[in-house]
Amino acid sequence: MEVKTISSEWETIHQRRGWGRYPSETVIRFVARNFYQMDRENVKILDFGCGQGAHTWYLSREGFDTYAFDGSQSAVDKAVQFLENEGLRAHLDVMDGANISYQDDYFDAVIDSACIGHNMIKDIKRMYSEIYRILKKEGKLFTTFFSTKTTGFGTGECLEHNTYKSVEAGPLQGVGVVHFWDKNEFSEIVKGAGFKNIEIENSIYTNNGNYIDSYVLTATKL
Numbered sequence: 001m002e003v004k005t006i007s008s009e010w011e012t013i014h015q016r017r018g019w020g021r022y023p024s025e026t027v028i029r030f031v032a033r034n035f036y037q038m039d040r041e042n043v044k045i046l047d048f049g050c051g052q053g054a055h056t057w058y059l060s061r062e063g064f065d066t067y068a069f070d071g072s073q074s075a076v077d078k079a080v081q082f083l084e085n086e087g088l089r090a091h092l093d094v095m096d097g098a099n100i101s102y103q104d105d106y107f108d109a110v111i112d113s114a115c116i117g118h119n120m121i122k123d124i125k126r127m128y129s130e131i132y133r134i135l136k137k138e139g140k141l142f143t144t145f146f147s148t149k150t151t152g153f154g155t156g157e158c159l160e161h162n163t164y165k166s167v168e169a170g171p172l173q174g175v176g177v178v179h180f181w182d183k184n185e186f187s188e189i190v191k192g193a194g195f196k197n198i199e200i201e202n203s204i205y206t207n208n209g210n211y212i213d214s215y216v217l218t219a220t221k222l
Contacts, residue, residue, distance in 0.1 A: 013072075052082065068092050108136055140221075144217070152173060
């Protein structure tokens with residue numbers, strides 16, 4: 001049975017507002033460390049939950065064989081237009097993160113910039129298992145999450161442990177379901193999907209009075 005995880009709120013968000021035009025420094029650093037010295041046109045990288053295409057734009061601009069998808073049609077339409085305006089190309093699709101249709105052992109890297117965390121735990125586990133499936137041997141995972149120290153944690157409707165809907169404050173207000181993480185839980189779920197060589201970095205900053213505490217995890221399919 002097909003599982004649907006994308007919230008209708010995301011379609012409304014992407015219809016009504018712009019969302020990210022530039023890649024994050026952590027994504028750039030990950031890609032540069034691992035792939036800049038390779039034959040880029042033969043390196044397949046997936047932007048998992050691409051939104052309006054900030055990281056898709058970056059990957060395509062840097063010459064990688066770029067793939068991307070999002071569950072929101074409006075987000076993908078905007079990403080397609082963004083790339084067309086810049087004279088860039090990528091393989092873009094609309095699909096749900098729990099039902100991705102890519103073949104096994106296909107990608108050299110998968111980048112998740114805080115997309116997977118907008119789900120219930122059972123669906124998060126499914127997504128990491130799917131990413132493991134589509135990565136080549138020695139393929140790399142990059143994924144980010146917000147921690148329980150981030151402004152807004154503990155507000156809204158609690159759906160399960162550390163998972164909230166309709167967060168009432170902070171950077172995650174108004175973006176549907178959010179799971180807030182502690183470091184050990186984050187590592188164990190990724191490890192449970194089969195990944196090895198797990199490394200976690202912590203990023204802390206403030207923005208408009210909000211405290212934003214996030215983890216950046218990288219791992220390898222061996």
